[in-house]
Amino acid sequence: MNIQTPDWVKHAVFYQIFPDRFAKSETSRHQFLMMPNWEEWDAHPTPQGYKGGDLWGVVEKLDYIKDLGINAIYFTPIFQSACNHRYHTHDYYLVDPILGGNKALEALLDAAHQRDIKIVLDGVFNHASRGFFFFNDILENGPYSPWLNWFKIEDWPLSAYDGSKPANYVSWAGNRALPEFNHDNPEVREYIMRVAEYWLEFGIDGWRLDVPFEVKTPGFWQEFRQRVKAVNPEAYIVGEVWIDSRPWLDGTQFDGVMNYLFTAPTLAFTGGERVRMELVEGPSYSPYPPLSASEYASKIQELLNLYPWEIQLTQLNLLDSHDTARVLSIVDGDKASVELSTLLLLTYPGAPSIYYGDEVGLPGELDPDSRRAFPFQQHWDEHTLNYHKQLIAIRHQYPALRTGGYQTLFAEGLVYVFARILDDQEVIVAVNSDNESAKITVQAGSLKSRPEKVLYGDVKLSWEGENLTLNLPQRSGCILAVNP
Amino acid sequence: MNIQTPDWVKHAVFYQIFPDRFAKSETSRHQFLMMPNWEEWDAHPTPQGYKGGDLWGVVEKLDYIKDLGINAIYFTPIFQSACNHRYHTHDYYLVDPILGGNKALEALLDAAHQRDIKIVLDGVFNHASRGFFFFNDILENGPYSPWLNWFKIEDWPLSAYDGSKPANYVSWAGNRALPEFNHDNPEVREYIMRVAEYWLEFGIDGWRLDVPFEVKTPGFWQEFRQRVKAVNPEAYIVGEVWIDSRPWLDGTQFDGVMNYLFTAPTLAFTGGERVRMELVEGPSYSPYPPLSASEYASKIQELLNLYPWEIQLTQLNLLDSHDTARVLSIVDGDKASVELSTLLLLTYPGAPSIYYGDEVGLPGELDPDSRRAFPFQQHWDEHTLNYHKQLIAIRHQYPALRTGGYQTLFAEGLVYVFARILDDQEVIVAVNSDNESAKITVQAGSLKSRPEKVLYGDVKLSWEGENLTLNLPQRSGCILAVNP
Numbered sequence: 023m024n025i026q027t028p029d030w031v032k033h034a035v036f037y038q039i040f041p042d043r044f045a046k047s048e049t050s051r052h053q054f055l056m057m058p059n060w061e062e063w064d065a066h067p068t069p070q071g072y073k074g075g076d077l078w079g080v081v082e083k084l085d086y087i088k089d090l091g092i093n094a095i096y097f098t099p100i101f102q103s104a105c106n107h108r109y110h111t112h113d114y115y116l117v118d119p120i121l122g123g124n125k126a127l128e129a130l131l132d133a134a135h136q137r138d139i140k141i142v143l144d145g146v147f148n149h150a151s152r153g154f155f156f157f158n159d160i161l162e163n164g165p166y167s168p169w170l171n172w173f174k175i176e177d178w179p180l181s182a183y184d185g186s187k188p189a190n191y192v193s194w195a196g197n198r199a200l201p202e203f204n205h206d207n208p209e210v211r212e213y214i215m216r217v218a219e220y221w222l223e224f225g226i227d228g229w230r231l232d233v234p235f236e237v238k239t240p241g242f243w244q245e246f247r248q249r250v251k252a253v254n255p256e257a258y259i260v261g262e263v264w265i266d267s268r269p270w271l272d273g274t275q276f277d278g279v280m281n282y283l284f285t286a287p288t289l290a291f292t293g294g295e296r297v298r299m300e301l302v303e304g305p306s307y308s309p310y311p312p313l314s315a316s317e318y319a320s321k322i323q324e325l326l327n328l329y330p331w332e333i334q335l336t337q338l339n340l341l342d343s344h345d346t347a348r349v350l351s352i353v354d355g356d357k358a359s360v361e362l363s364t365l366l367l368l369t370y371p372g373a374p375s376i377y378y379g380d381e382v383g384l385p386g387e388l389d390p391d392s393r394r395a396f397p398f399q400q401h402w403d404e405h406t407l408n409y410h411k412q413l414i415a416i417r418h419q420y421p422a423l424r425t426g427g428y429q430t431l432f433a434e435g436l437v438y439v440f441a442r443i444l445d446d447q448e449v450i451v452a453v454n455s456d457n458e459s460a461k462i463t464v465q466a467g468s469l470k471s472r473p474e475k476v477l478y479g480d481v482k483l484s485w486e487g488e489n490l491t492l493n494l495p496q497r498s499g500c501i502l503a504v505n506p
Numbered sequence: 507m508n509i510q511t512p513d514w515v516k517h518a519v520f521y522q523i524f525p526d527r528f529a530k531s532e533t534s535r536h537q538f539l540m541m542p543n544w545e546e547w548d549a550h551p552t553p554q555g556y557k558g559g560d561l562w563g564v565v566e567k568l569d570y571i572k573d574l575g576i577n578a579i580y581f582t583p584i585f586q587s588a589c590n591h592r593y594h595t596h597d598y599y600l601v602d603p604i605l606g607g608n609k610a611l612e613a614l615l616d617a618a619h620q621r622d623i624k625i626v627l628d629g630v631f632n633h634a635s636r637g638f639f640f641f642n643d644i645l646e647n648g649p650y651s652p653w654l655n656w657f658k659i660e661d662w663p664l665s666a667y668d669g670s671k672p673a674n675y676v677s678w679a680g681n682r683a684l685p686e687f688n689h690d691n692p693e694v695r696e697y698i699m700r701v702a703e704y705w706l707e708f709g710i711d712g713w714r715l716d717v718p719f720e721v722k723t724p725g726f727w728q729e730f731r732q733r734v735k736a737v738n739p740e741a742y743i744v745g746e747v748w749i750d751s752r753p754w755l756d757g758t759q760f761d762g763v764m765n766y767l768f769t770a771p772t773l774a775f776t777g778g779e780r781v782r783m784e785l786v787e788g789p790s791y792s793p794y795p796p797l798s799a800s801e802y803a804s805k806i807q808e809l810l811n812l813y814p815w816e817i818q819l820t821q822l823n824l825l826d827s828h829d830t831a832r833v834l835s836i837v838d839g840d841k842a843s844v845e846l847s848t849l850l851l852l853t854y855p856g857a858p859s860i861y862y863g864d865e866v867g868l869p870g871e872l873d874p875d876s877r878r879a880f881p882f883q884q885h886w887d888e889h890t891l892n893y894h895k896q897l898i899a900i901r902h903q904y905p906a907l908r909t910g911g912y913q914t915l916f917a918e919g920l921v922y923v924f925a926r927i928l929d930d931q932e933v934i935v936a937v938n939s940d941n942e943s944a945k946i947t948v949q950a951g952s953l954k955s956r957p958e959k960v961l962y963g964d965v966k967l968s969w970e971g972e973n974l975t976l977n978l979p980q981r982s983g984c985i986l987a988v989n990p
Contacts, residue, residue: 058652059652059654060652070647070648070650071650072650072652074652102639104639104642104645104646104651105646105647106647110646112639112642113597113639120652151646152645152646153636153637153639153642153643153645153646155586155588155596155597158588158636158637158642159588159637161588161636161637161667162588162589162594162635162636162637162683163554163588163589163590164554166552166554166555166556167588168542168544168556168558168604170543181667182667183645183665183666183667183668184667184668
């Protein structure tokens with residue numbers, strides 16, 4: 023089939039925002055929070071505390087985001103939820119009042135679109151929450167509820183809050199706070215489709231789908247795609263699938279997935295032995311054991327072979343997220359590992375996604391620590407911020423880095439070199455992950471040009487015919503292009 | 507102070523509708539109820555079952571309502587609620603999807619206003635429900651909730667659903683399903699005021715307030731009145747207060763209350779020994795012991811002396827409601843008692859309110875039986891329907907019955923006679939509650955006219971000077987006016 027994905031995603035650099043923690047508006051516009059008991063902004067986050075970030079705060083920081091080079095934002099959930107991460111949806115039609123409500127989202131969409139920034143929301147459609155009306159009705163009315171068939175009730179009575187008794191309904195990952203929808207019920211299916219349509223009509227640019235692999239109803243995501251694209255053919259649909267995602271990436275369902283299959287080898291190659299196992303053994307990806315350059319090359323080639331090229335260009339590539347520890351902590355504080363992996367992220371096909379705060383050197387272990395509040399400026403790591411800006415700018419400047427083909431040129435020891443090629447534009451990227459400097463010679467006969475302009479990094483280079491000799495300092499990388 | 511109440515209420519005849527039970531739309535317009543498991547419409551209601559009545563159904567029956575002579579409807583709650591009576595509010599901004607959602611209310615308001623029918627909603631502002639977002643957040647987050655101070659938390663942990671442990675929060679009447687708002691919190695106060703304003707701006711004509719006496723925050727209802735009247739100076743505010751309501755009827759708070767102080771003596775006089783004690787001992791009114799005519803006269807005089815006249819004219823008078831047994835059952839099926847009490851209701855100052863179904867002879871013991879579905883036409887008592895129409899029409903025809911003064915003319919044995927007087931218009935009402943026919947002579951020297959036209963009832967009469975002789979059959983009543 024002819025696979026079509028949204029063109030803008032191929033050119034996007036995403037910023038992932040956890041709304042409670044990114045920015046709190048200077049002037050409170052809350053209608054009903056006159057005396058909120060927020061946790062201190064810069065205190066370590068707790069599993070249940072709120073810091074009071076809101077969408078008005080995001081509006082105020084859009085110029086910062088734009089200046090960083092971002093042109094798309096993926097928000098973790100923003101709908102009303104009795105939970106700071108808001109994955110426990112209480113009302114799918116209401117932006118959380120703490121975040122500013124629907125009005126704040128409207129203002130944010132306007133302000134973002136004025137700056138050519140797209141907005142993608144998190145769709146949590148596998149499960150709801152105990153307070154979600156249709157489930158709450160079952161808690162209140164038991165077998166008399168008109169909504170019985172909306173969830174998976176197994177027996178009576180239900181025990182939603184008392185963990186010492188069986189819940190008697192199916193919940194996600196056995197967490198009784200998250201009752202699973204019965205997607206086989208056409209009413210539920212229609213309800214979810216309409217939620218998706220509603221917010222697209224409201225003006226959002228796409229949906230990130232939470233645990234979509236849990237929904238096993240035949241045709242569900244196919245219909246979802248049809249209805250989403252009917253509202254906005256350029257809407258982005260990206261699934262949270264951590265593993266081989268071919269079942270969802272055949273062109274009839276998602277435009278891409280959260281590409282942890284890129285994350286894992288990239289961290290294993292750049293972080294190597296520094297990767298702290300206690301931070302990575304839990305989540306469903308494996309940035310270990312350490313990889314050599316050739317092992318990395320083959321992992322990347324495998325990944326590039328896995329999905330159609332049109333899909334590759336609209337994958338959501340990332341180094342970390344609210345579901346993992348932050349990359350700086352994973353690599354035990356080693357800044358070079360972060361820089362090298364960020365270099366690989368920003369030069370890979372598909373849309374890179376920066377997890378808010380990574381760009382200013384924010385560390386964070388597993389949840390809740392990975393969800394710290396965005397630091398005050400005096401704590402920013404300016405070097406990290408600068409190379410983020412640089413790498414993003416270079417990606418925007420060179421179409422080859424976005425939609426060009428990918429060709430591995432060299433992979434020996436801990437040195438990895440590849441080219442991105444679009445028509446006549448050829449860009450070379452090299453990474454030396456070794457603790458020693460490396461002098462290597464790359465046979466580049468496949469290239470038509472001789473890129474020698476150093477766009478990024480501290481490297482010495484020389485061309486002799488088809489051979490490019492690179493002298494890379496330890497733990498460094500570079501980007502080369504042809505002089506204009 | 508100069509008390510002002512809405513003029514239209516003085517001329518209104520209300521119809522009280524329990525939305526789940528009045529009418530189910532012919533064509534289902536439900537978005538998500540494709541296979542509802544409603545209880546059978548004509549089966550006895552259960553405490554938790556739904557019958558699936560909706561506002562579209564009310565729209566379809568507006569012509570019936572109009573034909574009955576009704577020009578105002580009071581709805582028990584219609585907002586989203588996990589409860590068939592909807593007093594457990596889940597979302598104050600959403601008409602229950604089962605009822606057709608906000609769209610159905612909009613359509614209903616349009617259709618009703620086209621027919622000069624006003625719509626008053628039930629405001630349940632003392633307590634919310636366990637699924638109401640702001641309370642549910644406390645259940646989910648405990649001490650970390652930003653909304654802690656919205657309710658009255660006494661200790662941890664909360665036990666919302668397990669009755670074997672202390673709830674640890676204040677709930678209405680000790681029912682843990684109904685957590686009480688903390689009205690002393692200015693956020694809560696503001697929230698409720700805005701809900702009230704929102705629906706008035708949406709187009710409703712007033713608020714009936716559920717258990718408003720429970721809200722003890724100084725100035726709360728005064729502010730409520732100011733803000734309601736600022737949106738619509740003609741909006742009606744009627745409180746559910748069963749007893750002496752002077753604290754709320756000083757002109758700064760409510761326009762009226764549900765006038766159970768009229769209900770009780772009226773049933774005690776007309777029903778007498780027939781009143782079934784087991785149906786009336788529970789609720790907060792006392793239609794017992796049986797009253798003689800003179801006892802009734804003094805109760806009525808007491809009531810007329812209790813509040814300013816401007817308030818009397820906008821009281822909501824009723825014989826029964828969703829909170830009591832139906833009058834037909836209270837009087838042990840004696841239809842004459844119902845007719846006589848209805849005659850007294852429709853000729854009393856203040857707005858009469860007919861509880862849906864009473865007009866077609868629907869019986870009903872205490873809740874849930876008093877909330878039966880509106881009967882299919884083959885079960886209507888046409889005689890009852892006819893005298894309802896007649897009495898309502900007479901009330902509309904004679905302004906004296908609405909805003910005229912009240913003067914008792916005769917009260918002996920079980921015969922009670924009074925006049926309603928507005929300028930030159932004088933209307934006489936007589937009730938013989940006795941099992942024997944009565945021939946009485948009323949000294950009517952205080953009247954300017956000699957009403958001799960029988961508007962209602964089967965009576966023989968003659969005037970001799972100031973003396974009116976009435977020959978009333980047993981258990982009957984009449985209305986007399988001057989021939990035009």
